[in-house]
Amino acid sequence: MLKINNNYLKLENNYLFAKISEEKNKYIQKSDVSLIDLSIGDVTLPLVNKASEGIIKANNLLSNINTFVGYPPSSGHEFLKEQIIKNDYLNVKAKISKEEIFISDSSKSDISNILDIFSDKLNVAIQNPVYPVYLDSNIMRGNNILYYSSIDSLIYEIENNDDFIIDIVYICSPNNPTGEVVTKKQLEKLISLALKYQFIIFFDAAYEAFIQENNIPHSIYEIKNAKRVAIEFKSYSKTAGFTPIRLSYTIVPKEIKINKDITVNSLFKRLKDTKYNGPSFLSEYAIYNVYTSSAINELKENINYYTENTKILFDFFKSKHLILDENLCVNSPYVWIKTPNNMSSWDYFYYLLDNFMILGTPGIGFGKNGENHFRFTGFGKREDILNAIDRLK
Amino acid sequence: MLKINNNYLKLENNYLFAKISEEKNKYIQKSDVSLIDLSIGDVTLPLVNKASEGIIKANNLLSNINTFVGYPPSSGHEFLKEQIIKNDYLNVKAKISKEEIFISDSSKSDISNILDIFSDKLNVAIQNPVYPVYLDSNIMRGNNILYYSSIDSLIYEIENNDDFIIDIVYICSPNNPTGEVVTKKQLEKLISLALKYQFIIFFDAAYEAFIQENNIPHSIYEIKNAKRVAIEFKSYSKTAGFTPIRLSYTIVPKEIKINKDITVNSLFKRLKDTKYNGPSFLSEYAIYNVYTSSAINELKENINYYTENTKILFDFFKSKHLILDENLCVNSPYVWIKTPNNMSSWDYFYYLLDNFMILGTPGIGFGKNGENHFRFTGFGKREDILNAIDRLK
Numbered sequence: 001m002l003k004i005n006n007n008y009l010k011l012e013n014n015y016l017f018a019k020i021s022e023e024k025n026k027y028i029q030k031s032d033v034s035l036i037d038l039s040i041g042d043v044t045l046p047l048v049n050k051a052s053e054g055i056i057k058a059n060n061l062l063s064n065i066n067t068f069v070g071y072p073p074s075s076g077h078e079f080l081k082e083q084i085i086k087n088d089y090l091n092v093k094a095k096i097s098k099e100e101i102f103i104s105d106s107s108k109s110d111i112s113n114i115l116d117i118f119s120d121k122l123n124v125a126i127q128n129p130v131y132p133v134y135l136d137s138n139i140m141r142g143n144n145i146l147y148y149s150s151i152d153s154l155i156y157e158i159e160n161n162d163d164f165i166i167d168i169v170y171i172c173s174p175n176n177p178t179g180e181v182v183t184k185k186q187l188e189k190l191i192s193l194a195l196k197y198q199f200i201i202f203f204d205a206a207y208e209a210f211i212q213e214n215n216i217p218h219s220i221y222e223i224k225n226a227k228r229v230a231i232e233f234k235s236y237s238k239t240a241g242f243t244p245i246r247l248s249y250t251i252v253p254k255e256i257k258i259n260k261d262i263t264v265n266s267l268f269k270r271l272k273d274t275k276y277n278g279p280s281f282l283s284e285y286a287i288y289n290v291y292t293s294s295a296i297n298e299l300k301e302n303i304n305y306y307t308e309n310t311k312i313l314f315d316f317f318k319s320k321h322l323i324l325d326e327n328l329c330v331n332s333p334y335v336w337i338k339t340p341n342n343m344s345s346w347d348y349f350y351y352l353l354d355n356f357m358i359l360g361t362p363g364i365g366f367g368k369n370g371e372n373h374f375r376f377t378g379f380g381k382r383e384d385i386l387n388a389i390d391r392l393k
Numbered sequence: 394m395l396k397i398n399n400n401y402l403k404l405e406n407n408y409l410f411a412k413i414s415e416e417k418n419k420y421i422q423k424s425d426v427s428l429i430d431l432s433i434g435d436v437t438l439p440l441v442n443k444a445s446e447g448i449i450k451a452n453n454l455l456s457n458i459n460t461f462v463g464y465p466p467s468s469g470h471e472f473l474k475e476q477i478i479k480n481d482y483l484n485v486k487a488k489i490s491k492e493e494i495f496i497s498d499s500s501k502s503d504i505s506n507i508l509d510i511f512s513d514k515l516n517v518a519i520q521n522p523v524y525p526v527y528l529d530s531n532i533m534r535g536n537n538i539l540y541y542s543s544i545d546s547l548i549y550e551i552e553n554n555d556d557f558i559i560d561i562v563y564i565c566s567p568n569n570p571t572g573e574v575v576t577k578k579q580l581e582k583l584i585s586l587a588l589k590y591q592f593i594i595f596f597d598a599a600y601e602a603f604i605q606e607n608n609i610p611h612s613i614y615e616i617k618n619a620k621r622v623a624i625e626f627k628s629y630s631k632t633a634g635f636t637p638i639r640l641s642y643t644i645v646p647k648e649i650k651i652n653k654d655i656t657v658n659s660l661f662k663r664l665k666d667t668k669y670n671g672p673s674f675l676s677e678y679a680i681y682n683v684y685t686s687s688a689i690n691e692l693k694e695n696i697n698y699y700t701e702n703t704k705i706l707f708d709f710f711k712s713k714h715l716i717l718d719e720n721l722c723v724n725s726p727y728v729w730i731k732t733p734n735n736m737s738s739w740d741y742f743y744y745l746l747d748n749f750m751i752l753g754t755p756g757i758g759f760g761k762n763g764e765n766h767f768r769f770t771g772f773g774k775r776e777d778i779l780n781a782i783d784r785l786k
Binding site: 001002003004005006008011014015017018021040042043044045046047049052055056059062063064065068069070071072073074105106108109112113116117118119120122133136137140167168198199200237243244245246258259262267269270271273274275276277278279280281282283381 | 401442449513674
């Protein structure tokens with residue numbers, strides 16, 4: 001008889017954002033007051049013109065027998081890979097080749113499914129707090145989790161703690177939810193440690209478009225030797241507002257070897273070929289049209305709108321003395337606050353929902369260190385952000 | 394230091410269709426003669442009108458701030474689930490609920506990733522020959538494979554072979570590549586055996602639209618008690634020609650329990666919530682528009698075109714006395730032949746490529762029993778099918 005993967009028993013009952021969504025639906029059913037949702041980090045501005053135009057072009061191609069194309073390659077079409085190299089890795093010294101790019105429908109899937117190519121019982125370093133997918137997917141795999149609270153503490157642990165032996169380290173920069181960014185100097189240090197202690201860095205650049213400060217790397221491959229130790233995950237969800245149409249890519253350099261003969265790139269290709277059939281041509285063409293129309297600025301306008309939203313939320317919570325570290329919000333589309341009166345983060349969740357009809361994300365959902373903290377998203381509509389502040393005033 | 398998932402070392406070096414694609418590209422580079430590709434089962438007709446129209450409608454919704462929607466639920470939108478129940482399960486007595494439908498970008502991903510929720514070292518029954526993803530994904534998981542050559546032999550083994558103890562059985566009906574279908578009576582028997590011996594049936598209905606005979610089930614849920622033991626995988630790739638835009642769904646009934654407290658449905662939901670962000674709104678809306686415009690007939694016209702292609706190929710190879718079992722081709726978009734003079738299937742592959750510039754699929758790629766056999770797809774363009782036959786004459 002079938003048995004369960006026992007690792008699943010170690011998970012929380014629900015995935016964080018699925019639980020929030022359920023609570024939201026419950027609330028909407030029992031009440032007809034307008035709920036303001038500032039919880040899930042989901043974009044609200046429509047697709048930019050050049051993306052919509054790309055979809056129409058792709059649809060025309062697929063509607064004509066002479067231009068129809070079927071299955072994409074499992075790592076996506078070359079026409080888009082060329083644009084990614086040309087646009088996203090223009091200022092990166094290390095050369096990214098097409099065979100190192102895996103275009104996918106979802107960074108979330110790539111960053112969790114890639115674990116399949118490695119043995120289980122790995123030692124994995126995960127920041128606390130951080131995006132919960134890293135933790136959950138590693139629990140499902142039966143890996144051993146070592147937590148770190150900041151990039152500096154990570155570096156300290158690797159250098160000084162003999163028990164902190166790791167196979168993989170996850171870095172989310174800017175960090176979701178806190179907004180912490182990893183500096184050039186820190187990355188240089190981490191890469192030298194990765195070479196010395198032979199671990200791999202999973203670099204999640206989902207929020208790189210929100211970096212405002214100079215000298216903060218947008219890609220880990222801006223740093224020397226990164227291609228020898230780092231895999232980079234890039235989602236179009238936030239940078240291009242593609243949450244409904246699904247697109248991302250993952251860079252797996254050929255330099256990373258798992259032993260003398262086998263590269264991580266070849267294993268990931270085998271995984272993709274076997275378990276995946278490639279991204280949608282419509283979504284690929286949407287961003288292809290943005291790149292080739294030199295319309296990256298259209299995307300930047302949207303980024304600026306969300307950044308302004310975040311600033312409005314930040315200023316409000318600063319006036320309430322709930323901001324912990326002002327520097328943290330500079331490069332992030334989220335505002336990370338401490339809860340008033342040290343309330344538990346779920347208590348504050350229901351307090352806001354019941355009294356102000358505002359939905360946010362409890363900090364503890366991102367890890368134990370997130371307790372007594374709370375995340376608001378700047379991806380909401382401007383009027384919702386302003387209304388939420390009015391209600392809270 | 395990182396270690397490899399050793400199961401990967403047990404795989405063939407390349408996934409079957411990735412290897413064929415590589416051989417194709419090599420050949421195209423060295424030659425400028427026109428190659429006819431009848432290998433991969435990929436559609437060639439353009440999207441039907443109502444699907445294209447759906448994409449335009451969806452694109453309009455996403456291009457307007459008032460109608461924009463962001464992330465889909467990880468199992469897809471309810472508006473499409475309602476249409477699936479209404480259209481695809483109209484004649485099925487068992488009630489399928491929305492919570493049992495998981496809309497996805499790819500059946501291939503679902504049928505391989507679902508293994509993650511179960512313990513490893515399962516005993517899995519896989520037909521030989523069959524679609525190679527079942528085998529490869531189970532090797533990756535470290536499961537123990539038991540082969541069966543036909544549905545009748547499967548039933549015989551379960552009933553009479555004390556060593557044939559299984560946790561999961563894969564059924565592909567119509568079978569890719571042979572075209573074998575499972576009858577109502579066989580399914581009734583298998584379901585009763587599943588209840589008796591407590592195994593689960595993975596029913597892959599990717600080619601159900603090609604069933605021509607009456608009394609062959611299009612869904613396993615046409616059979617009594619199926620919801621207690623069977624998971625059904627349905628791809629839009631072949632039925633709606635969606636290979637470039639990616640869409641499928643999987644039915645995981647709530648009745649299937651893994652122990653007293655835990656349903657397979659809840660585990661699959663946890664997997665999806667954690668590792669997946671849902672299908673593209675554009676693809677969902679494409680098929681939604683087909684359903685709600687009562688345009689299923691548009692899809693049927695395409696199916697008929699491919700069926701006619703297959704018939705043309707079938708008649709030709711019949712005239713060459715290379716058809717094994719005439720009944721097998723009736724419900725299939727593929728023609729499955731024995732190779733001339735008992736050639737090995739890869740020898741025949743290169744023989745066809747080098748002498749006729751025709752690409753097909755070597756039978757051994759579908760399992761050992763496929764040796765000395767070869768698959769041609771009816772999904773090609775009519776002119777390619779006719780040209781291929783001219784060349785072979």
